[in-house]
Amino acid sequence: MAEREPSESPTGPQAGRISQADIEVGRARIVRPDGSHDADAVPDLDDQQLQDLYRWMVLERTFDERMVSLQRRGELGTYASGRGQEASIVGSGYALEGDDWLLGTGREAAAMLLRGVSIRDLVLFWRGVGDAAKFMAEENAMIAISIGSQLPMTTGAAWGMALDDAESVVAAYFGDGATSTGTFHEALNFAGVLGVPAVFFCQNNQYAISTPFEKQTRAGTLAQRAVGYGIEGIRVDGNDVLAVYEAMREARALARGGTPAFVESVTYRMDAHTTSDDPTRYRDESEVEEWERRDPIDRYEAFLRSKGLFGEVDREGIVEEVEAEFRAGLEAADDYPEGDVEAVFEYLYAELPPNLEEQLAAFEALLEERPEINDYIERRPKG
Amino acid sequence: MQATIVTAINDALHTAMAADDRVVTLGEDVAESGGVFRATEGLKEEFGDERVVDTPLSEIAIVGGAVGLAVYGYRPVAEIQFSGFLPPAFDQLVTHASRIRWRTRGTWSVPMVVRMPYGGGVRALEHHSESLEGAYSHVPGLKVVVPSTPRDAKGLLLAAVRDPDPVLFMEPKRVYRSFREEVPEGDVEEPIAEAAVRREGEAVTVVSWGAMMEPTTAAVERLGVDAEVIDLRTIAPMDTETVVGSVEKTGRCVVVHEGPRTGGVGAEVVARINDDALMYLEAPVERVTGFDVPVPMLAMEDYYLPNPPRVAAGIERVLSV
Numbered sequence: 248m249a250e251r252e253p254s255e256s257p258t259g260p261q262a263g264r265i266s267q268a269d270i271e272v273g274r275a276r277i278v279r280p281d282g283s284h285d286a287d288a289v290p291d292l293d294d295q296q297l298q299d300l301y302r303w304m305v306l307e308r309t310f311d312e313r314m315v316s317l318q319r320r321g322e323l324g325t326y327a328s329g330r331g332q333e334a335s336i337v338g339s340g341y342a343l344e345g346d347d348w349l350l351g352t353g354r355e356a357a358a359m360l361l362r363g364v365s366i367r368d369l370v371l372f373w374r375g376v377g378d379a380a381k382f383m384a385e386e387n388a389m390i391a392i393s394i395g396s397q398l399p400m401t402t403g404a405a406w407g408m409a410l411d412d413a414e415s416v417v418a419a420y421f422g423d424g425a426t427s428t429g430t431f432h433e434a435l436n437f438a439g440v441l442g443v444p445a446v447f448f449c450q451n452n453q454y455a456i457s458t459p460f461e462k463q464t465r466a467g468t469l470a471q472r473a474v475g476y477g478i479e480g481i482r483v484d485g486n487d488v489l490a491v492y493e494a495m496r497e498a499r500a501l502a503r504g505g506t507p508a509f510v511e512s513v514t515y516r517m518d519a520h521t522t523s524d525d526p527t528r529y530r531d532e533s534e535v536e537e538w539e540r541r542d543p544i545d546r547y548e549a550f551l552r553s554k555g556l557f558g559e560v561d562r563e564g565i566v567e568e569v570e571a572e573f574r575a576g577l578e579a580a581d582d583y584p585e586g587d588v589e590a591v592f593e594y595l596y597a598e599l600p601p602n603l604e605e606q607l608a609a610f611e612a613l614l615e616e617r618p619e620i621n622d623y624i625e626r627r628p629k630g
Numbered sequence: 631m632q633a634t635i636v637t638a639i640n641d642a643l644h645t646a647m648a649a650d651d652r653v654v655t656l657g658e659d660v661a662e663s664g665g666v667f668r669a670t671e672g673l674k675e676e677f678g679d680e681r682v683v684d685t686p687l688s689e690i691a692i693v694g695g696a697v698g699l700a701v702y703g704y705r706p707v708a709e710i711q712f713s714g715f716l717p718p719a720f721d722q723l724v725t726h727a728s729r730i731r732w733r734t735r736g737t738w739s740v741p742m743v744v745r746m747p748y749g750g751g752v753r754a755l756e757h758h759s760e761s762l763e764g765a766y767s768h769v770p771g772l773k774v775v776v777p778s779t780p781r782d783a784k785g786l787l788l789a790a791v792r793d794p795d796p797v798l799f800m801e802p803k804r805v806y807r808s809f810r811e812e813v814p815e816g817d818v819e820e821p822i823a824e825a826a827v828r829r830e831g832e833a834v835t836v837v838s839w840g841a842m843m844e845p846t847t848a849a850v851e852r853l854g855v856d857a858e859v860i861d862l863r864t865i866a867p868m869d870t871e872t873v874v875g876s877v878e879k880t881g882r883c884v885v886v887h888e889g890p891r892t893g894g895v896g897a898e899v900v901a902r903i904n905d906d907a908l909m910y911l912e913a914p915v916e917r918v919t920g921f922d923v924p925v926p927m928l929a930m931e932d933y934y935l936p937n938p939p940r941v942a943a944g945i946e947r948v949l950s951v
Contacts, residue, residue: 404701597794
């Protein structure tokens with residue numbers, strides 16, 4: 248048994264109290280909002296990689312803009328944009344390696360792309376095409392729509408990696424809202440007890456749909472929660488791509504060493520929760536404008552300029568390139584074959600049980616007998 | 631060997647863990663103490679504390695952790711100490727375990743077992759007596775298995791551990807130790823999704839499962855009727871063929887279960903008979919079930935649970951038409 252009460256810990260009538268005032272958690276930052284930076288703290292990345300981070304952030308921005316406009320045109324079901332969170336998404340995703348798993352929440356497109364998921368598959372996902380999750384799974388990635396529900400599974404898959412002595416980690420991506428769920432607590436606590444290679448990456452973008460951070464918790468920060476689970480916490484400026492990269496790299500190393508880590512990446516959701524949401528109902532434009540001034544791409548551009556690395560970067564060229572990539576992905580998604588009714592039933596079990604065989608056969612026969620059912624289904628909106 | 635249900639389960643776990651080192655047992659008090667019902671006794675000593683793991687008091691972490699282990703390639707057997715404590719973790723079954731194969735179009739799968747003692751009649755506190763197999767069998771992608779004998783407990787649990795999909799394994803704790811029978815040594819599976827005909831007969835079909843097999847059998851013996859007694863054994867996917875085939879022969883049917891009546895498994899049995907064998911019926915199908923109330927506190931639970939005279943009354947009613 249571990250020593251629970253170290254002999255040097257104070258005792259007495261006033262001992263044993265702890266309050267928010269005892270805890271001051273800062274925020275890891277390497278590049279300041281004006282682009283100036285702490286030279287010693289810049290991660291060990293070569294010039295090419297430093298420029299690559301910029302490209303990925305521009306890709307995230309362009310991707311989000313394109314996806315929102317596709318949805319407006321009725322070509323997607325809904326979409327959760329990561330605009331404003333590019334540094335958080337890209338910095339973290341760039342730190343993942345090899346066979347790492349990513350169990351996400353949907354607002355981390357570039358991190359998914361960095362794992363090997365394609366633009367086509369992300370478009371398919373938001374079109375509600377089931378095969379998208381298949382292609383994600385092939386890259387060890389998944390999106391969980393039910394908030395926080397993937398966190399216990401994160402602990403479990405990381406446990407599998409520990410049993411296998413694998414070199415990888417499981418990274419869970421989620422938002423501030425997820426930290427209020429019971430699953431968050433149970434998953435982080437269990438991960439701590441087991442000492443498995445799990446990284447819990449929280450993009451604290453200040454809102455869970457309309458609910459601001461202050462209504463989510465009375466705690467000063469989310470990162471401090473890590474202490475309650477005996478794991479490591481890192482709170483990082485989520486609009487500083489280098490600081491996020493470094494935090495995630497460190498979290499990954501800690502997790503590999505048997506200490507799960509919780510990263511709170513403090514950022515801001517510039518767009519609506521999803522395309523179905525109207526943020527003007529619950530937040531002031533002045534707040535949005537304030538965060539616009541903290542734009543993560545502008546900040547990183549200033550950093551690259553100060554390092555003399557921006558000369559070779561052609562933002563317009565990158566945008567053109569990214570848009571071409573997006574068009575190609577979209578075309579591939581458009582060409583993706585439509586599913587048939589069998590797809591609704593298949594893969595629920597390794598082997599279709601008789602009741603499902605029967606339901607499928609009866610429905611197929613009915614569709615044959617009553618073509619108007621098919622006509623009705625085909626007339627329903629798909630976007 | 632002679633075994634009770636609980637010793638047969640213990641034997642199945644030993645057998646499964648010895649046969650496949652990907653099998654991991656997890657749950658509250660399963661390792662050091664061997665489980666509150668001793669179902670996991672000796673596993674830690676034989677297989678070590680990497681594969682037999684005491685967890686925090688955390689049902690969501692137990693079931694959700696098992697999902698992750700299974701997706702990663704292990705075959706976890708999670709114990710929920712009492713089925714009344716599953717509801718917080720029901721989310722993990724509904725949201726992930728039951729649909730990950732379907733979601734990922736066969737790329738990932740969740741070969742896991744959640745074992746849990748269920749049912750009333752053991753004079754326990756609140757939340758220690760429910761039978762919600764009806765609710766669980768409503769979840770697409772989940773298999774729900776309920777053994778009623780030591781032999782089936784062993785064989786079905788072994789099959790559940792090897793099953794490629796998630797299985798909720800509900801153990802009738804009321805009869806955990808109430809009788810012994812000969813259970814085959816070694817690695818012998820019983821097939822999931824196949825009902826067992828416990829007694830052949832011509833006059834009436836009586837369908838039940840789990841702990842209700844005992845009052846069902848007692849009622850049939852008391853009445854001395856020529857009943858065909860079917861132990862459903864697997865609730866989902868249900869073996870409709872055996873039930874319907876029997877009803878076609880007898881023309882009468884009684885379903886006995888201790889879960890609540892509305893939306894219960896009995897209702898599904900009636901519906902399937904309605905679909906496939908309505909014209910064979912000589913009388914409406916009778917249901918002898920728990921009521922649509924929570925299982926009462928222990929002082930009153932016997933008013934809730936179907937017992938031999940209640941089952942007998944149901945059989946008589948269906949025979950009287």
